[in-house]
Amino acid sequence: MSxxxxxxxxxEEYQMLNDRQALDAIFRKAxxxxxxxxxxxxxxxxxxxxxxxxxxxSTLEDLKEYKKNVYxxxxxx
Numbered sequence: 001m002s003x004x005x006x007x008x009x010x011x012e013e014y015q016m017l018n019d020r021q022a023l024d025a026i027f028r029k030a031x032x033x034x035x036x037x038x039x040x041x042x043x044x045x046x047x048x049x050x051x052x053x054x055x056x057x058s059t060l061e062d063l064k065e066y067k068k069n070v071y072x073x074x075x076x077x
Contacts, residue, residue, distance in 0.1 A: 004041070006026060008042055015073045020074060030057070031060065034057065
């Protein structure tokens with residue numbers, strides 16, 4: 001099964017920078033993936049470079065909930 005990977009460290013960086021455009025682009029791709037039947041994998045990288053998957057999103061409802069949680073930490077412009 002095909003998947004779209006979201007690196008959570010990158011999401012956290014964009015949150016700190018309040019980079020809505022970058023976050024919007026990630027979530028547009030993730031939404032397209034879910035609509036197309038793919039799974040969205042949330043992946044975190046350790047300081048030693050190892051990656052581990054800690055969650056999979058396969059429905060638009062779950063993706064919207066994750067997106068809502070991400071954007072609550074981003075300031076309005």
